[in-house]
Amino acid sequence: MIQRFIRTLVGMAVATAVIGSVSAQDSKVADELAKYREALADGNPADLLEVKGEGLWAEKRGPKNASLEQCDLGLGPGKLDGAYAQLPKYFKDTNKVMDVESRLVHCMVSLQGFKQEEVTKQWFSRPGKESDIEALVTFIGAKSNGKPINVPATHPEEAKMAKMGEYIFYRRSGPQDFSCSICHGQEGKRIRLQELGNLTTKDGAGFAMKTWPSYRVSQGAVWTMQRRLIDCMRQARWPEPNYLADSIIALETYLQKTATGTVMETPGIKR
Amino acid sequence: MKLKIALFGLLTAAIAIPALAQKAPEAPGGKYAKEAEQMFRSSFRTDNPKYWMSRLDQDDTMKTCGTYRDNPPRKVGEQIEKANRTTIRYPVDGKLIGDWKEGEKLAAVGTGGHIGFIQPDPAGRVRGGNCYACHELAKKELAYGTIGPSLHNFSKLRGTSDDIIKYAYDKIYNSNAFSACTNMPRFGLLNWLTPEQITHIVAFLVDPESPVNKD
Amino acid sequence: MANPMKIRAANKEGVTEVKVLISHEMETGQRKDSAGALVPGWFITELTAKHNDKVVLSSEFGPSVSKNPYLAFKFKGGAKGDKIVVSWKDNKGETRTDEAAIG
Amino acid sequence: MNNQRRNVLKTGSGAALLSVLAAAGIITPGMALADWNKAAFDAKSMADTLKAIGAGTPVDSKDVQVTGPDIAENGAVVPVGVSSTLPNVTMVAILIEKNPNALAASFTLPEGTEASVQTRVKMGQTSNVYALVKSDGKFFMATKEIKVTLGGCGG
Numbered sequence: 106m107i108q109r110f111i112r113t114l115v116g117m118a119v120a121t122a123v124i125g126s127v128s129a130q131d132s133k134v135a136d137e138l139a140k141y142r143e144a145l146a147d148g149n150p151a152d153l154l155e156v157k158g159e160g161l162w163a164e165k166r167g168p169k170n171a172s173l174e175q176c177d178l179g180l181g182p183g184k185l186d187g188a189y190a191q192l193p194k195y196f197k198d199t200n201k202v203m204d205v206e207s208r209l210v211h212c213m214v215s216l217q218g219f220k221q222e223e224v225t226k227q228w229f230s231r232p233g234k235e236s237d238i239e240a241l242v243t244f245i246g247a248k249s250n251g252k253p254i255n256v257p258a259t260h261p262e263e264a265k266m267a268k269m270g271e272y273i274f275y276r277r278s279g280p281q282d283f284s285c286s287i288c289h290g291q292e293g294k295r296i297r298l299q300e301l302g303n304l305t306t307k308d309g310a311g312f313a314m315k316t317w318p319s320y321r322v323s324q325g326a327v328w329t330m331q332r333r334l335i336d337c338m339r340q341a342r343w344p345e346p347n348y349l350a351d352s353i354i355a356l357e358t359y360l361q362k363t364a365t366g367t368v369m370e371t372p373g374i375k376r
Numbered sequence: 377m378k379l380k381i382a383l384f385g386l387l388t389a390a391i392a393i394p395a396l397a398q399k400a401p402e403a404p405g406g407k408y409a410k411e412a413e414q415m416f417r418s419s420f421r422t423d424n425p426k427y428w429m430s431r432l433d434q435d436d437t438m439k440t441c442g443t444y445r446d447n448p449p450r451k452v453g454e455q456i457e458k459a460n461r462t463t464i465r466y467p468v469d470g471k472l473i474g475d476w477k478e479g480e481k482l483a484a485v486g487t488g489g490h491i492g493f494i495q496p497d498p499a500g501r502v503r504g505g506n507c508y509a510c511h512e513l514a515k516k517e518l519a520y521g522t523i524g525p526s527l528h529n530f531s532k533l534r535g536t537s538d539d540i541i542k543y544a545y546d547k548i549y550n551s552n553a554f555s556a557c558t559n560m561p562r563f564g565l566l567n568w569l570t571p572e573q574i575t576h577i578v579a580f581l582v583d584p585e586s587p588v589n590k591d
Numbered sequence: 592m593a594n595p596m597k598i599r600a601a602n603k604e605g606v607t608e609v610k611v612l613i614s615h616e617m618e619t620g621q622r623k624d625s626a627g628a629l630v631p632g633w634f635i636t637e638l639t640a641k642h643n644d645k646v647v648l649s650s651e652f653g654p655s656v657s658k659n660p661y662l663a664f665k666f667k668g669g670a671k672g673d674k675i676v677v678s679w680k681d682n683k684g685e686t687r688t689d690e691a692a693i694g
Numbered sequence: 695m696n697n698q699r700r701n702v703l704k705t706g707s708g709a710a711l712l713s714v715l716a717a718a719g720i721i722t723p724g725m726a727l728a729d730w731n732k733a734a735f736d737a738k739s740m741a742d743t744l745k746a747i748g749a750g751t752p753v754d755s756k757d758v759q760v761t762g763p764d765i766a767e768n769g770a771v772v773p774v775g776v777s778s779t780l781p782n783v784t785m786v787a788i789l790i791e792k793n794p795n796a797l798a799a800s801f802t803l804p805e806g807t808e809a810s811v812q813t814r815v816k817m818g819q820t821s822n823v824y825a826l827v828k829s830d831g832k833f834f835m836a837t838k839e840i841k842v843t844l845g846g847c848g849g
């Protein structure tokens with residue numbers, strides 16, 4: 106916990122340095138912003154959800170009255186430490202490249218006997234309506250805290266997904282000419298006061314990917330990577346891709362591959 | 377003033393030159409680009425309204441920019457700019473400078489135009505220019521982005537000539553008429569802002585009374 | 592049922608610092624839902640912290656305390672292993688009590 | 695909270711009404727907000743809030759501090775606190791001038807509890823934030839402006 110906090114601080118110091126202040130006013134803003142983020146880091150509400158997810162993981166649920174403890178997230182049944190950091194990856198049993206969420210849902214369906222549409226209905230929380238998936242992914246993510254992201258995408262299917270993710274990253278459309286790349290394809294920029302990593306580099310993609318799942322204070326909820334990316338597309342004023350859509354998994358594969366080697370610091374907390 | 381525009385053009389060209397030196401990288405997606413497009417298109421609900429799905433359509437500029445990772449060779453860039461220059465439309469009364477106070481509001485608004493089921497904008501919500509997301513404008517707004525250049529003191533530095541006013545209008549209406557594959561949206565061409573709204577933002581930039589040009 | 596709180600309590604040179612994270616919606620009663628209807632207020636009104644059996648803090652919250660409230664305070668005394676008990680009550684009458692040992 | 699109860703709480707006040715409500719089963723005794731200072735939390739302006747707390751006109755004091763950053767990256771979560779070096783502090787409170795209801799939270803501090811409390815509040819917009827402190831039975835106050843900034847994609 107304390108280590109995580111210190112790492113966050115160091116990360117912020119780096120981020121602040123990157124902004125490069127041009128005036129006294131700007132540097133004061135950067136200082137106060139760093140203080141703000143520091144204050145939030147000590148007391149991340151995502152920790153509450155992590156505890157809940159841990160309970161849900163072990164609880165016998167669903168028509169088959171089974172826990173998720175035998176779920177194979179890529180390292181073998183029940184092996185959670187570092188599992189999040191090596192996803193998405195190709196799974197032989199489904200013959201698909203799957204991310205943490207599609208794999209988790211697969212386990213809830215195959216091990217616990219839930220129906221997919223039932224279990225994904227509340228894939229993200231709304232005020233007063235909690236999401237099991239959110240809690241479980243927060244828990245699974247935290248089990249990779251301190252582990253390096255490791256998605257080399259060497260399997261041909263993984264390599265293909267990463268390439269398709271790259272295509273989507275640069276694809277422009279919509280009433281604002283947006284693509285992922287216009288905001289996340291260059292160094293040292295920010296939108297309003299939020300730093301934008303260059304997601305085409307290891308450092309940039311790493312800085313972005315290592316803190317997810319993350320508590321979003323503006324939303325009062327933990328966001329998973331699916332939620333993050335689907336919302337990017339909403340912000341681009343596109344329609345929303347379906348939850349667990351291949352195009353989202355492709356983007357994740359592209360980003361995790363680029364970020365490979367970066368040490369996870371999750372759950373994060375962000376604006 | 378014309379000189380300044382010319383200088384600006386030269387500068388843009390100078391920035392673009394290093395791109396010429398290197399070999400153009402592979403188009404994103406490589407041999408899977410076509411398959412990726414199909415996969416992307418099939419990621420959406422089939423019962424989405426047509427006008428939602430039309431937002432995934434790409435015109436030539438979008439397609440070409442994506443292919444070149446927003447960094448097209450100069451020749452391709454020139455073609456894009458030429459094609460986009462012909463699209464600019466002006467208000468019926470021909471007046472390119474509106475009310476800076478209206479422009480100030482539009483510059484700050486980042487909402488509007490969101491569709492979908494998760495967090496759509498309520499009907500009738502104003503679509504702003506969201507200028508502050510990328511540009512520094514009035515000094516009093518601390519939360520400005522740096523994706524685009526600072527526009528603080530826009531007309532203090534550039535003057536208030538007709539050329540400057542027209543340049544500001546044209547650039548907002550269709551940014552790609554000046555620099556192909558820029559990050560800046562083509563606000564007028566894509567009907568995000570009306571010509572009248574653009575004149576308000578022009579006023580926010582150019583009017584000596586606007587906070588952009590104070591302190 | 593409400594989710595558990597996260598309570599951290601650490602003693603340093605005779606002063607115990609307590610940090611509490613609470614899972615609660617803290618709905619203001621002034622927000623409208625997507626259909627335009629006012630969402631009823633739902634927020635914690637009172638919170639009490641005890642060291643062993645002695646009250647060390649009693650608080651009253653309004654709806655402008657943030658969702659998933661955070662609270663930190665310090666009191667003199669308290670030793671490693673002593674019990675800190677935190678209870679809250681919201682405007683719907685729901686309550687929750689959790690405890691932690693001073694570390 | 696159902697609308698019925700919401701409405702009665704809005705319009706009604708006083709112990710008599712509460713006991714009627716309790717008798718009618720609308721509220722149970724355990725949830726009657728006996729201690730919660732409804733008048734103070736319902737007050738809109740700074741002056742009305744201070745009056746409802748019984749603080750009158752607090753004296754500005756440099757021994758009282760609003761703690762926390764000057765800038766909030768998002769208004770939904772703004773870390774703020776109160777700290778004071780005044781003696782015998784028995785109560786502290788956080789007030790936000792431009793919120794619909796100024797009072798955010800108040801804390802009663804028994805002997806032995808330090809005059810240093812941190813929490814997180816919502817702020818609708820940039821506003822003066824006040825720290826109110828009761829020391830030796832008298833009220834003191836400090837203020838600072840906290841700027842609430844908008845985020846990138848704008849919602």
